[in-house]
C-alpha cells in the first residue's frame with residue numbers, strides 16, 4: 442500500500458500530496474482499542490473492553506473486566522457457577538465500562554461516546570448515564586435476552602442515549 446502508483450505523477454509514491462487511503466475509520470479504531478483492552482482480561486469465559494472517546498475524538502478512558510485493585514487475580518474466583526454465589530466471579534468482577542470510567546484522564550465524561558465490546562449491563566448503564574455519556578457503540582449483544590440487558594436498554598431509552 443505504501444508503493445501505490447501516484448495517479449498524478451504516475452510514479453511510485455513520489456507525489457508530495459500522496460497519502461494512504463485505506464486507513465482505519467475512527468469507529469473501527471476506537472472499537473479496535475476496546476478489543477485490544479479486552480485481551481488484558483483474565484476472565485476465562487468473556488473478555489470485555491471499553492474505550493471512551495470525547496467530542497474531539499480523543500480517547501479519555503480505556504478499561505477491561507477484571508478483579509478490583511489489590512484483590513489479586515488469584516484470590517477471587519473466576520468460575521461462573523457454584524453452590525454459593527459468593528464462590529462465583531459475579532460479586533467481584535469490575536466491568537470494563539466501570540474501569541474505563543474510573544481510568545478517565547479528563548475532568549468529566551459529559552458528551553462522550555463509549556465503544557464497548559459487549560452491551561452494557563444495567564449497573565454499567567446507570568454509571569454511563571450518570572457520567573453524562575451520550576452514545577453507546579457496542580459489538581456483541583449476546584446477552585440480549587437477560588433481564589439485566591433488557592433493564593439496561595430501558596434506562597438508556599429513557600435517558601435518550603442511543604445505542605448502535
Ligand SMILES: Nc1ccn([C@H]2C[C@H](O)[C@@H](COP(=O)(O)O)O2)c(=O)n1
Pocket residue numbers: 484486487488489505506507521530534535536537538559560561562565
Ligand atoms: N457489559 C459487560 C458485561 C459483562 N462484563 C463482564 C463481567 C464478567 O467478567 C464477564 C461476563 O462473564 P460471563 O457471564 O459471560 O461468563 O464480562 C463486562 O465487563 N461488561
Ligand SMILES: [Zn+2]
Pocket residue numbers: 536538561562563564565566
Ligand atoms: Zn456492567
